[in-house]
Each structure stands twice: as C-alpha cells, then as structure tokens.
Amino acid sequence: MANPPQAAHRFHLRDIVQDRRILLMLALGFSSGLPLLLVLGTFTLRLAFSDIDVRAIGLFSYVALPYSLKFLWAPAIDRLNVPVLSARLGRRRAWMVTTQAAVALCLVLMAFSDPKTNLALLGLGAFLVAFCAASQDVVVDGWRIDAAGSDFQGILAATSNLGYRLGLIAAGAGALFIAAAGGWTLAYLTMAALMLVGMIAALLAPAFDAPARVQVDSTGHSRFWSMRRAVLEPLTELHGRFGGALWGILLLVALYRLPDFLSGVMASPLYRTLGFDLKEIATVTKLYGIWVGIAGGFAGGWALARLGLFPTLLLGAFLAAASHLAFAWLSAGAPEIWRLTVAISIENFCGSFAGIVLIAYMSSLTSTAYAATQYALFSSLYALPGKLIAGSSGFVVASIGYPAFFVMTSLVGIPVLILCLAVGRRGQRQDEAAARAAEEAGNRIPAPELPSTARASGTA
Structure with missing residues (x-):
C-alpha cells in the first residue's frame, strides 16, 4: 500500500x-x-x-x-x-x-x-x-x-x-x-x-x-482472519486494564444515549399528529435544527477542553435526558411554529453536546494497539440497546400518550447519571494517547453511525 x-x-x-x-x-x-x-x-x-x-x-x-x-x-x-x-x-x-x-x-x-x-x-x-x-x-x-x-x-x-x-x-x-x-x-x-x-x-x-492478511493454519489451508485477533484480544486487553469495572463501563456506554433512541422514533409521528406540514417540518427540524446541533457539538468540545472529561460526561448525561421535557411540552400544546422551534433548539443542542462527549469518552477507553476494533465495539454497543427497545415506543405512546412518553424517556437518564458517578472517571485514567484521542474527539462535531434524537427526528 x-x-x-x-x-x-x-x-x-x-x-x-x-x-x-x-x-x-x-x-x-x-x-x-x-x-x-x-x-x-x-x-x-x-x-x-x-x-x-x-x-x-x-x-x-x-x-x-x-x-x-x-x-x-x-x-x-x-x-x-x-x-x-x-x-x-x-x-x-x-x-x-x-x-x-x-x-x-x-x-x-x-x-x-x-x-x-x-x-x-x-x-x-x-x-x-x-x-x-x-x-x-x-x-x-x-x-x-x-x-x-x-x-x-x-x-x-x-x-x-x-x-x-x-x-x-x-x-x-x-x-x-x-x-x-x-x-x-x-x-x-x-x-x-x-x-x-x-x-x-x-x-x-x-x-x-492494505494487503489481505492471509494466515495459514496447521493443515496448510489459508484463512483471512483470526477470530482471536479480531475480537478476543481487544476484549481481553480491555478487561486487563479495567477489571470488573469494565462491565459498568460497558453498561454506561450502552445506556448513555438510550433516552434519545427511545424518543427519537416518535418525533416524526408527533409532528404529524400536531398538524405540522412537510415544509414546516423541513424548515425547522432539518434546516434550522442542524445549525443548532452544530453549535451543540462545538459547545461540547469547548466544555471538554475547559471542564475535563468527567464533569462534561455528567453534564452531557443530564442535558440529553432533561431535554426530552421540551418535546413533552411541545406535545401538550398548540401546533405553533415558535413552539416547534424552541423544542428543536433545546433537543438538538443538548443531543449534539452529549454526542460529542460520548465520542470523547469512548475514545479515551481505547488502547493504541486495538483502537479501531475497540472503538468499533463501543460505537456499536452504544446504539444497539436503544434500537432494540425503540421498536416498542409506538405501543407506549398508544397507551400513555406523547407527553407522558417523553417525560418517561427523560427519567431514563437517572440511572445513567448514577453510572457516570460510579465508573465515569475510569476514562480519565488512561495513557496520554487515549487522552489525546479524547481531546481530538472533543474538537470536532460528531457524526455517529446511528442518530441521536436530533438526527432521528430529522434535524441532522
């Protein structure tokens, strides 16, 4: 190459x-x-x-x-x-x-x-x-x-x-x-x-x-990759560094954006139910909203540089969960453009803020030798639980209505804050390479593989 x-x-x-x-x-x-x-x-x-x-x-x-x-x-x-x-x-x-x-x-x-x-x-x-x-x-x-x-x-x-x-x-x-x-x-x-x-x-x-990494086993047959090298060694290295705390860290990564995934699927049906038309939704959520999200990403990078990773991790978890109350407020009122603009502003800013913080935290957890594989595992883990549970969100809305649903998703942030207090500092105790990775992540606007509430609702 x-x-x-x-x-x-x-x-x-x-x-x-x-x-x-x-x-x-x-x-x-x-x-x-x-x-x-x-x-x-x-x-x-x-x-x-x-x-x-x-x-x-x-x-x-x-x-x-x-x-x-x-x-x-x-x-x-x-x-x-x-x-x-x-x-x-x-x-x-x-x-x-x-x-x-x-x-x-x-x-x-x-x-x-x-x-x-x-x-x-x-x-x-x-x-x-x-x-x-x-x-x-x-x-x-x-x-x-x-x-x-x-x-x-x-x-x-x-x-x-x-x-x-x-x-x-x-x-x-x-x-x-x-x-x-x-x-x-x-x-x-x-x-x-x-x-x-x-x-x-x-x-x-x-x-x-890059040339294909071909290995030869004891029988002389070539194989393209080793499961041990691809998955087990990076996981073993993580466990060696974090010990039993690794399970709490993985749970924190899995739950940090869970409120966003739960509420994001229902944002579009909410707009339709309230009576907004396609042009209004496009203008507010998909044009105006993306710039608010960009501002939230820059704010997250600034907070990481000024406050450090652990305080910003706590702040991001709180903002991401509390911001869902804006959708609860929107769903309980009249379909007015200014109300939609306020709700989108709060939701997108806080969602992007939390997204950049999570990228920095996941980056800080990886080691230099297995950075790509470990980050891929973390980035897949953070989205998977939310996507698995989000499919039931329509049934919850049908049962309790939109206002109560968004209040419920906001309350999901409470155990996330507890996990941050319990294991969130572990991401700060890594070597200089991991710290530099966190700093680099904190100075760019995130574009994760799956959307936060802001992205799922069509703003970014």
Whole structure:
C-alpha cells in the first residue's frame, strides 16, 4: 500500500484544492450520510403522513439495526474481494461502488412501494438500504484510514463529517421539500440519483488498499482472519486494564444515549399528529435544527477542553435526558411554529453536546494497539440497546400518550447519571494517547453511525 507521507501536516486552505483526498472524502461522506434519514427520520415521516399506525411506525425502527450490527460482517468486507471489480478497482473501491449501487437500487424499490398497499415491501427496501449503507460506511472508513496516514486523520475525519451532514440535509430537508412538491416517489428517486456523487468519488479515489492478511493454519489451508485477533484480544486487553469495572463501563456506554433512541422514533409521528406540514417540518427540524446541533457539538468540545472529561460526561448525561421535557411540552400544546422551534433548539443542542462527549469518552477507553476494533465495539454497543427497545415506543405512546412518553424517556437518564458517578472517571485514567484521542474527539462535531434524537427526528 502506498502510504501518504507521515510528516506532521498543518492544514491550509490551499490543501482543499491541492490535495484531492479532501474533496473525495467530502463526496464519500455525503454518500454515507444520505441513506441514514431515508430509513429513519424521513422514512417515519413518510409513514406518518400515510396514516400508518404509530405502533407500526415504532416497529419499523428495527429496519435500521444493520447500522448497529455492521461490526459482525465488517471483517469480511475488509478482507474479501468483490468478484471482477476488485481486480479492476482494488478491494476498497470495488466495495464502495458495489454498496453505493446497491443503496441506489434499494431506494428505487422504496420509491415505488406505496405504504398503504405495499407496506411490507417498503419495509424490506428500507432494511436493504440500511444493510447496504452500513456496509458502505465500513469500507469508506477503511479507505479514509488507509488514505490519510497518521498526519491527516483529523482533517479527513472533519471533512467526512461535513460531507455526512450535507448528506443528512439532502435526505432530510431536501427530500421533504421534494415530497411536498412532487410526492414521495419523486423524492426517493432523486435521493437514489444522488448516490452517484459517492460512486463518482469512489471511481476517482486512489486505491489505498492494505494487503489481505492471509494466515495459514496447521493443515496448510489459508484463512483471512483470526477470530482471536479480531475480537478476543481487544476484549481481553480491555478487561486487563479495567477489571470488573469494565462491565459498568460497558453498561454506561450502552445506556448513555438510550433516552434519545427511545424518543427519537416518535418525533416524526408527533409532528404529524400536531398538524405540522412537510415544509414546516423541513424548515425547522432539518434546516434550522442542524445549525443548532452544530453549535451543540462545538459547545461540547469547548466544555471538554475547559471542564475535563468527567464533569462534561455528567453534564452531557443530564442535558440529553432533561431535554426530552421540551418535546413533552411541545406535545401538550398548540401546533405553533415558535413552539416547534424552541423544542428543536433545546433537543438538538443538548443531543449534539452529549454526542460529542460520548465520542470523547469512548475514545479515551481505547488502547493504541486495538483502537479501531475497540472503538468499533463501543460505537456499536452504544446504539444497539436503544434500537432494540425503540421498536416498542409506538405501543407506549398508544397507551400513555406523547407527553407522558417523553417525560418517561427523560427519567431514563437517572440511572445513567448514577453510572457516570460510579465508573465515569475510569476514562480519565488512561495513557496520554487515549487522552489525546479524547481531546481530538472533543474538537470536532460528531457524526455517529446511528442518530441521536436530533438526527432521528430529522434535524441532522
């Protein structure tokens, strides 16, 4: 593999023009962010405006599970070749083009599936989009790591995050404005066409492929990876450092954003129930709201730098849970734009604040030798419990109503605060490399694999 230079690199504006990796990463980040809301916030709005029962809308949140389970097939994508294409494009680029084309085709399937007559087919299309998009994320992240070296990771990570958010805007506000003007079929077909942005970038990208790590067992048969090296050793290393406290740390990671995942699925049906139209939702939640989320991310980075990791971890847990009371207030009043704006402002700011803090905390827990694998495990763990439980949120809303539901999700933050007090300081007792990773995470706006409440509700 032709590695980029490892010398220290200071970013200048001219790099945007001179180093094509930045523009390519921007396009690939856009391609990664585009499918997310099309199976989450925008998708649930489509269901809500098709008068699908709120309990069914909650259950459809399970179609996004591949985003949380992608670590299961990530080793195969990282090591296996795509027939024919890999020989021509290289492994990374072949997988990028394959997954991007698959996402586009599945979006076409969703475009022509009417929720009122082909709800099951629409759900299948959404699941396939999530699976292919999650696989795309794996290979795009792999390309970014291989392409950047150690000196350029921060720049490419920030560029990827910007492209990711642009993709979220297109799939959020863009899709809703198109749907309001020309219908959902046109909206999803347009989103399918926009996947060409990533496909063109993948074809133009250099093939920074790491050689396949082939091992030979005692019988002489080659194998592509070792389960021990891929999973067991990173987990063993974590247990060796943290001991019995590791279980509390894992529980904290799993529950930290749980209130957001519980409430996020029900945000779109709430807008529909209150009587807001697609243009109002697009303007407030998907255009205005994203800038509030960006401000929350910067505030989280500032707090990490000024207050330290542990105090900010506590503050993020409190803000993320308490902010759900804004949706409880919104759901109990009249459908006025100013009320929606206030609720979105509070929810998005606090959600992004907590998101950046969690990224910093998870980064601080990893070791240098197993950083990629351990962070992948943590990032999958933080989203999985919430996604598993969120499917029942529609049944809870049907039973107790929206105001009580959002108060309940806010109360979930109490055990999270207790866990922060019990084990949250452990993330500060790591070596300098982990501390630097936390600081780096604290100075960029997060774009996690699965949405917080802000993202799930269509704001980012």
